[in-house]
Amino acid sequence: MSAVDPTFDLxxxxxxxxxxxxxxxxxxxxxxDIPHLCWSEEVSGSASCRxxxxxxxxxxVAACVTPAVAGQKVECRTPSxxxxxxxxxxxxxxxxxxxxxxxxxxxxxxxxxxxxxxxMTDLNFEVLNPERPVDASHPDVLFEPNRCILCQLCVRAxxxxxxxxVFAIGGHGIATRLLIDSPSGRLGDSALSVDDRAAHICPVxxxxxxxxxxxxxxxxxxxxxxxxxx
Amino acid sequence: xxxxxPSPRKLRVATVSLAGCFGCHMxxxxxxxxxxxxxxxxxxxxSPLTDIKTVGEHDRCDIGLVEGGLCNxxxxxxxxxxxxxxxxxxxxxxxxxxxGLPALRNHLDVGDIMQSVYxxxxxxxxxxxxLNRVLPIHEVVRIDHALPGCPPPADAFWQLLQDLxxxxxxxxxxxxxxxx
Ligand code: SF4
Ligand code: SF4
Ligand code: FES
Numbered sequence: 001m002s003a004v005d006p007t008f009d010l011x012x013x014x015x016x017x018x019x020x021x022x023x024x025x026x027x028x029x030x031x032x033d034i035p036h037l038c039w040s041e042e043v044s045g046s047a048s049c050r051x052x053x054x055x056x057x058x059x060x061v062a063a064c065v066t067p068a069v070a071g072q073k074v075e076c077r078t079p080s081x082x083x084x085x086x087x088x089x090x091x092x093x094x095x096x097x098x099x100x101x102x103x104x105x106x107x108x109x110x111x112x113x114x115x116x117x118x119x120m121t122d123l124n125f126e127v128l129n130p131e132r133p134v135d136a137s138h139p140d141v142l143f144e145p146n147r148c149i150l151c152q153l154c155v156r157a158x159x160x161x162x163x164x165x166v167f168a169i170g171g172h173g174i175a176t177r178l179l180i181d182s183p184s185g186r187l188g189d190s191a192l193s194v195d196d197r198a199a200h201i202c203p204v205x206x207x208x209x210x211x212x213x214x215x216x217x218x219x220x221x222x223x224x225x226x227x228x229x230x
Numbered sequence: 231x232x233x234x235x236p237s238p239r240k241l242r243v244a245t246v247s248l249a250g251c252f253g254c255h256m257x258x259x260x261x262x263x264x265x266x267x268x269x270x271x272x273x274x275x276x277s278p279l280t281d282i283k284t285v286g287e288h289d290r291c292d293i294g295l296v297e298g299g300l301c302n303x304x305x306x307x308x309x310x311x312x313x314x315x316x317x318x319x320x321x322x323x324x325x326x327x328x329x330g331l332p333a334l335r336n337h338l339d340v341g342d343i344m345q346s347v348y349x350x351x352x353x354x355x356x357x358x359x360x361l362n363r364v365l366p367i368h369e370v371v372r373i374d375h376a377l378p379g380c381p382p383p384a385d386a387f388w389q390l391l392q393d394l395x396x397x398x399x400x401x402x403x404x405x406x407x408x409x410x
Contacts, residue, residue, distance in 0.1 A: 093328075100409035101324055101380035102331055107410070116407045122327055122376035127366055129329075129336045218410070225405060 006070035038151035097146035104213030105205030107221030137188030148206035158198035244275035250298025260384035286315030304358035
């Protein structure tokens with residue numbers, strides 16, 4: 001071991017890195033936020049949302065799966081990346097049906113808070129209003145596909161943590177959707193249990209344990225602050 | 231009196247609720263005593279706060295605040311008149327920006343909804359025709375700014391109005407962007 005830990009440069013800040021680090025995991029350990037949606041330290045990376053795109057030596061890469069390299073110059077907070085993140089978030093909103101004022105996840109939702117932080121005030125694009133029937137067949141877990149952003153966190157958690165492989169992604173383009181491994185294709189007939197990690201890892205309000213939606217009142221949630229709730 | 235510095239022209243502000251619940255207007259009123267400041271500096275044009283029926287009837291309107299999305303043909307007509315007469319148009323609140331909760335009906339057939347609510351399709355000529363989908367206003371007219379929230383916080387209204395009155399591009403302060 002050298003006396004000084006190796007570092008890379010993130011927007012002018014030195015970030016210490018350890019063997020096996022990605023740009024995002026090293027930044028997260030240092031308390032520096034790289035906007036992300038589909039990354040969690042609990043499971044492997046999937047690079048599906050691309051919100052974490054940064055410039056590594058000028059080249060756009062997904063920070064959640066790109067190994068951190070000592071001495072490298074990484075840019076995250078540039079005006080053009082900010083615009084790209086904003087457009088990406090707006091596309092995620094218009095591709096689903098996100099009714100935040102009536103959503104149990106509001107205030108705990110990673111998509112919502114990333115959009116707020118990105119300064120999103122409007123949708124920019126045409127609202128698609130896709131037709132996606134709700135699956136309430138499971139006794140303890142609701143699947144609300146209108147809010148699913150196809151981040152695959154539930155897929156990876158079911159596979160890597162629960163060892164069950166309840167979920168997969170299927171279809172192409174705008175018809176891509178979350179598939180459930182059960183004879184009927186419905187959640188109630190799958191092996192999912194509310195005790196599974198997959199039932200809790202969803203960053204948005206698409207997979208939700210039932211009967212706890214408003215146990216924590218609006219105003220006291222994860223991303224609520226004095227600023228926002230007065 | 232100092233004749234060399236005439237007070238600046240008061241700005242004209244219009245507001246309207248389309249397919250909205252008036253919650254955004256209530257939040258605007260929640261700026262409380264700052265309303266006194268506001269009326270020193272603006273005149274209200276068409277608005278639920280005045281009895282003016284047509285926006286910009288006598289003059290162009292500087293700022294139009296639109297609450298609510300579009301659920302019927304009358305909403306579209308009113309919105310187009312606002313766009314034509316207002317220099318700056320602001321989409322205010324979740325319904326104007328996204329369609330909001332009224333857009334929950336977008337998956338249902340309008341005829342079926344009428345049948346189940348009224349037992350028939352109402353046909354009084356006074357009633358505006360419903361649109362088959364509830365639309366956010368940016369799908370019909372160009373908007374200049376948007377103020378998100380359900381409703382937007384009173385402080386967000388105040389900041390927007392202050393920015394516009396000062397001729398600045400409004401940028402909501404961190405924490406004032408909410409979608410619920
Ligand atoms: S999942 Fe998040 S972004 Fe979507 S409606 Fe719920 S709170 Fe809003
Ligand atoms: S259900 Fe949730 S965790 Fe699973 S893919 Fe959709 S958004 Fe991601
Ligand atoms: S967090 Fe890296 S691609 Fe989603």
